[in-house]
Amino acid sequence: MIKLSNLRIPVTARKAGPPSSERDLMAYLSGLLEIPPSAVRRVSILRRSVDARRKNDVCFVYTLAAEIDGEEELLKVRTGKQTSPGAAGFTLERYAPPAPYVFPYRLGPGGPARAPVVVGMGPAGLFAALCLARAGLRPILLERGRPVEERVRDVDRFWQSGLLDERSNVQFGEGGAGTFSDGKLTTGIHDERIGFVFKTLVDFGAPEDILYLHKPHMGTDRLRGVVANMRRELLRLGCDIRFESRLNGLHFENSRLIRAAVDAAGGGYELEVSHMILAPGNSARDTFEMLSKAGVHLSAKPFSVGVRIEHRQRDIDLVQYGRAATLGTLPASDYKLAVHLAGGRSVYTFCVCPGGSVIAAASEAGHAVTNGMSAYARDGENCNGGLLVSVTPADYPGSPTAGVAFQRALEKAAFEHGGGNYYAPAQTVGDFLAKRPSTKGGSVRPSYKPGVTWTNLWEVLPAFVCQALSEALPEMGRRVRGFDAPDAVLTAVETRSSSPIRIDREKFQAVGHEGLFPCGEGAGYAGGITSAAVDGIRAAEALCASMGLERVL
Template identity: 50%
Template structure:
């Protein structure tokens, strides 16, 4: 198979998959001196926007295809001009698949249990189900439809369901997000994950877009389809079922769990437990601490959401090409290293999206971001975060990071007015250190409403100071980022877990055979793709144990 990279495609030719391929194949045929009829099974592999020159914004495309034989491919590459040779190569694609049914090799007296139906738990359960192990997947929150109703009710009334909300329920925190699937790492399982999501109803362009996304309007049906696939393979899925305790033998090995559903406790025997509980399952972390599982503090991040007009971001990123229908809403990813030795960075940027009310505990305000697939909203938003290291935390309590998160969330609740309104401040006021009394050109999208105040009152001083130092530097990378009418809404505390459930290289929890800590909540992922990848990794480790 031949791969050709860095094919320049005009914006007008980037309408859809067919148009991309047609435009790219013209360049490839000229480069390799072959006819289009010689090219077999051409696949659009990657597309990205090149906006380095604002007067020449275009797509850069990679395609893969075959010729009649390996000899024909080598001959064609030999005809490529020297200056273009680095863009062409023969490849053997690395692919992975879900395991085939294990049959007698995977026989066990009790079935594996997966806790949490976020991305990690879903893909762990799916991998086990495809292997014929008939896993039980439990999720404390609701299925997609009921969860959506709970979120809408909270947005409209302020009545929070602590078990089913933007953090808990089918799909985890990722379901009510932008659904970004890009990742900074390379792993053969990424293609398997993307193909699984596409087969479940995600847009096909996630297979080739360099910055793929699904959107919070499509994600619920996608994760619902994955649940149906798990059940079709023999797995069982229980919603509104909460993990209360993990039972261990004298040697420390997992032998069972206690769960609660319909206000009834139940013991379930298992020797294989994948714990994919998500970064907001604080009660589980507290239970793990009580039961002497090995936990460790880890660096996490806190800050707030920043909102700009999306059209301003489009102009800053794309110049005169802003608004072209092939481009859509412009994203960004920024980092600044402040003179105080800390860094300020953006995270989970949501083009054309909204700031969402992401509380999972009563009496606390939490913000996050989300976009529909079309990304057609008026505002752009992103988390504006500063790292919090273990050294920043007092004492030696491994859960001190959770305590700090909770304190900031509760302070934001009080400052917002006590009904889940969020504290907000104009960037111009924030930079000069005065409270805001009203909004300006950017209308906040947080659904419960905002209270104009000073955001620094609910964050550690080192966080707000770093935000204030770093914002002008970020504006040097993206013009207008420090616009005085932009809005900061807080607090953003749940970008990652502040602890790690310590495990070894084979995914086993330290001193706890049979427990596989997994995903964001255990400290081993940081987004949809990395969480799904870790779910597959832990499921394979479990399978290896059964077949050893």
Template identity: 50%
Template sequence: MLEISQISCRLADGGDERSCIEVCTREALGILRCRRADIERVELRRKSIDARKKSNVHFTLSALVHLASEVDEADLLSRLSDRDRKRVRAVDADDPSFPAPVQDGMLEHRPVVVGAGCAGLFAALTLAEAGLRPILLERGDDATRRTEAVGHFNATGALDTESNIQFGLGGAGTFSDGKLNTGTKNPLHRLVLKTLVEAGAPRDILWDAKPHIGSDILPDVVTNLIARIERLGGTVRFRTHVSDLLLDDEGVVSGLILDGPDGRETIAATHVVLACGHSARDVFEMLADLGITLQRKTFAMGVRIEHLQADIDRTLYGSAAGHPALGAAPYSLVAHLPNGRSVFSFCMCPGGEVVAAASEQGGVVTNGASMHARDGRNANAALLVNITPEDLPGNDPLEGVRLQRACEQAAFRAGGGEYRAPAQLVGDFLAQRPSTGPGRIEPTYPRGVTWGTIDDVLPSHVVDALREGIPLLGRKIRGYNDPEAVLTAIESRSSSPITILRDRQTCISVSTPGLYPCGEGAGYAGGIMSAATDGIRCAQSLVTSTGDAHIR
């Protein structure tokens, strides 16, 4: 099988799968100088938008060419011109797959996965595919009830601390657009994407350079993943909170204490994948009390910034803005400051809205979301500054959690209660004066905003960096420092402030045999794709540790 890259596709050719495959097929026939009958099929592998020249915005494609069985691949490659040889390469046809069911041995207890976010779902699915019938525990609700809880909070301000934007089936990713682009390369990414498509995600995530699912589709996707786990023998329990981890006299995992719909119970467990998510602060505190090895890590805090999506589109796509094949323009920005700090965008949501993401009483947290169509009026993104371990006092690994909580509570007070968020216009923020209301950009935060200043709800070095960095970002995207752009505070949950230390090879806690820290909450992922692949990796390690075992 051959991969051909750097295939140019005009917007007029259309951006759908069929049109792109037609373009790739014509290119393959020309480059390989072969007959149509020599090609069994062409598969679109990647599609990206090239907008470097605003007068020539187009797609750049790559494709897999499956040759007919009688065609000599080596002969075709030998006939390539020097220029084309750089664009064509032979590739392996095999994509990674889940482990086959194990055959021999036995485990005394079924493995347990704590948390049904991206990492937990894929860990549980991997264990289920291996025949190990995992027990998957989720403190929040299933997708339907969780959606109802989020809607109720948005409408009334009555927060369910166990089922919200952070907790529930699918984790924080379910209500944050479902962006699947990642800066890392991992062979397992293809397996994750194919699994999501099988569960109902749109097929274009298989080739889009910046794939996303959409917060309107994700609830059905994660529900279908749960159904697959259950068909394979797994058990899924919602509204089940892990209140304690039990260790034997040698410090090895022996069980869990659970608080569920039917009260408190204890279950035996010797293999626990802990995929609790970055907001499970009570779990972090429990681990610290047990003496499990934790470490501070760099995390980030800041605000959500909103612009008109049409303005972003025009800046990035020029006269092509609004073309139906392009959709809403995304961006990714960073400004490096002279003092060594950086200001950077994260979780950019084209045509989306700012969401109310609190999980604790009396704290305001923001995040962003888009529906699959990305057809909202505003663009929003987190605008963040790193908090390093050196920025925190003392040496307690939970100090970052305390800082997050203190800032969230300050934002709650500045918003005036009822989970209203403090907001300020960019022009006023840069001029260090309070805002009294919006300009042409209406904030989308559903609980409403309180206009004023945001300086007092974030660490001073974060405020200073934002004030210095926003004008620099305006040089990269014209109008990014629009005086009427809206800053809504605070974005504090972009990543976990701790790492639960584990062995690099086995993924087992360095202090606690039987415990597999996993995903964003444990400090080993930074988005849906990296969390899902980490879940697979931890589960594969668990399968290996059983000595090719199965459950009785």
């Protein structure tokens, strides 16, 4: 096979949008390599991105893999960077696809006495359970929330009427915290399991373009179907899935896990268990307390707090793409900004949701929490992103769970300033920078439901957070013009971007507690859907090794 990288196709050359069908790509390659169309046997996209650094030359940039007739002859004469007129810039080389990741354990004869337990059906728990089930185990899955279909109704009711269900909400329920999200799959980690995660998501219904887009995303609409399909497969493989079942106690004997207590809809019970994957996510505050009481080692961890910022999508597109934005063939644009302030704090944008909405993401009564979500089409009026200030344990001294108390205080203040009815406090950027209360919005209509209460965020958030935001916003506005536009809307408070604690582990087991495998974002080892899924798989590998399953690879 051959690989062609850095193939630049100007957006102005493609009225119908970027080529993506194999037929289109075959025609394109035959023209580019000056070979007959019939000589191109197969083409696939390895990667596609948009290069908008030069606004008068915005391009789709492709890396393609292809099988063509006469490959060896072509490689002999054209390997390397192409310089001939008309084909300058791209690189041609030999290509061997990497071997796909395969879960390396299988259940041998005379399987384990007890089924392992997986706590949490977010990406970490779901991928861990899937790998265990495919290895031949039949794990019990405990999920405190409800199946995704019911959960969608519970969350919609909350957004429409402000009736929060503490058992089933944006943080809790099948699919985990990212179910009501943009379904962004970008990650900072490098791991051979990422390809497996993406392929598995596609097998369960995610859009195929996540396999090659530089910034892959599924959208909340596609993600919900994926989660339901994963559940069907887990059931087919013999998993015992228990919804509305909250882990609320752990018992160890000589540091070995022996029993778990479960608080279930029909009444509490105990479960004998020797191996447990614990993937509770970053909002399982009662679970952190329970772990602390059970003697599991927890550490305080830095995290971030702040607001959601909202702009009109078309304004961001114009800044990011220039006139090419009006062609209608480019994806809704995003941004990524970070400012490091004197004194050591950072202010950065996080989890940008192009064409999306700001959502109410509380899981506790009397708290207001913001986050963001988009559909796959990303075709909403606004673009929103987290605008966060880094905080460290020095900001919330005390026990390892003091970060949770810090988050709660902010969320309660936001709830009260919002009016005590799950409306969120909001302010325009212009008023925020002038430190005067907002009484109404401008051209950017806040998308947050059930609604916003215009106020002065300097009275809601700690002074150091407001100070940091007010220093960073003008600098961010210099990098992305209009980012600090007076009409942009700030909605508070964003507290759940990562976990405030870490469950200390050694070789994937909780320090000093055999049989307990904490993983995912809540345990402090992942940040986002992809890395949580990867961490879940790695925890499943460690659990299988510890159970003595046969290593087949």
